[in-house]
Amino acid sequence: MPTSLSRLCLIFNPISGTNRNFDLQGLLNAVLGKDYGLHYEVRATQYAGHAEELAREAAAQGFGVVVAVGGDGTVNEVGRGLLGTGVAMAVLPRGSGNGLARHLGIPLRPEAAVALLRRPRVLNIDVGRLNGRPFFCTAGLGFDAHVSRMFAEAGTRGLSTYVRVALREYQRYRPCPVEIELADKQIQTDCYVLAFANAAQYGNNAYIAPLADIQDGLLDVCLINQLPLWRAVKVAYGLAAGNLPTSGAAAYHTAHTIHVRTERPLGFHLDGDFAGESADFSVALEPLALPVVVGEGFGNTIAVG
Ligand SMILES: Nc1ncnc2c1ncn2[C@@H]1O[C@H](COP(=O)(O)OP(=O)(O)OP(=O)(O)O)[C@@H](O)[C@H]1O
Numbered sequence: 001m002p003t004s005l006s007r008l009c010l011i012f013n014p015i016s017g018t019n020r021n022f023d024l025q026g027l028l029n030a031v032l033g034k035d036y037g038l039h040y041e042v043r044a045t046q047y048a049g050h051a052e053e054l055a056r057e058a059a060a061q062g063f064g065v066v067v068a069v070g071g072d073g074t075v076n077e078v079g080r081g082l083l084g085t086g087v088a089m090a091v092l093p094r095g096s097g098n099g100l101a102r103h104l105g106i107p108l109r110p111e112a113a114v115a116l117l118r119r120p121r122v123l124n125i126d127v128g129r130l131n132g133r134p135f136f137c138t139a140g141l142g143f144d145a146h147v148s149r150m151f152a153e154a155g156t157r158g159l160s161t162y163v164r165v166a167l168r169e170y171q172r173y174r175p176c177p178v179e180i181e182l183a184d185k186q187i188q189t190d191c192y193v194l195a196f197a198n199a200a201q202y203g204n205n206a207y208i209a210p211l212a213d214i215q216d217g218l219l220d221v222c223l224i225n226q227l228p229l230w231r232a233v234k235v236a237y238g239l240a241a242g243n244l245p246t247s248g249a250a251a252y253h254t255a256h257t258i259h260v261r262t263e264r265p266l267g268f269h270l271d272g273d274f275a276g277e278s279a280d281f282s283v284a285l286e287p288l289a290l291p292v293v294v295g296e297g298f299g300n301t302i303a304v305g
Contacts, residue, residue, distance in 0.1 A: 006039060016074055058087070068090070070094050091104070121293065121294055122291050126217060136271060151274075176191050207239055219283065225251075
């Protein structure tokens with residue numbers, strides 16, 4: 001194993017997920033111990049955005065793997081900090097949804113996820129950017145972004161809060177006329193949800209783009225123009241069953257660059273966290289821009305020094 005991969009910095013978000021009794025240091029000692037020749041350090045975040053700074057600092061200090069201990073928001077911050085450094089990101093899933101970890105085949109059981117770090121397998125994944133800001137799993141505009149904003153304000157986290165907020169906001173949210181340019185196509189339509197998927201799922205095995213390949217240099221673009229009740233039921237079922245593309249409830253495209261103008265400013269999310277509002281969106285993909293530690297059986301291994 002290259003020596004750099006034996007130096008691990010774990011960046012721990014104490015507020016992700018719902019389990020507050022998590023002994024990370026005890027887990028690391030039990031699973032990694034002293035037998036594997038690894039050096040590992042834990043650094044806790046103190047505020048939103050801190051994980052990006054900590055990750056950049058760890059890369060500059062010569063750590064070879066920086067582990068995001070949290071959910072997709074933490075993964076996004078750590079990934080942002082590592083872009084361009086050549087340092088690999090690993091994930092110890094501790095969030096509510098854990099979309100990227102699930103896509104990469106990383107076990108949700110903490111002991112098994114940590115065990116992957118003994119001999120990390122690293123490969124490069126594509127990175128999306130929405131108005132210049134990176135995302136690794138999914139980004140989007142419309143209802144899903146609106147729900148992520150309301151979820152952030154809800155006071156409690158977890159799947160049950162998310163479902164409660166989504167059902168409440170479904171009564172209120174209205175679609176917006178948009179113009180979409182992608183892959184030589186111009187589309188004028190209403191937009192209820194426009195999702196840009198680098199990975200297949202939002203998290204919690206909700207498959208917004210089950211065919212998305214995180215190494216193919218393309219984003220899977222999912223458009224839902226209206227969401228009357230009958231279609232909402234189809235979408236919910238399609239997300240869970242992984243058959244949304246064949247359900248007739250959503251339209252799909254693939255592209256590496258997309259431009260969207262909206263009639264009114266729309267909220268957008270990056271990896272499930274609300275990230276602001278705009279009426280003009282440029283989305284692009286950087287192929288294979290981030291090395292990541294993957295689960296057993298995922299993709300092909302490449303050498304990272
Ligand atoms: N110390 C901290 N105090 C407050 N907020 C923090 C802190 N550290 C990180 N955060 C913020 O916590 C938010 C939620 O974290 P994260 O997304 O990892 O968990 P989650 O929402 O439970 O998981 P998932 O995104 O997989 O559903 C992130 O947006 C991050 O910026």
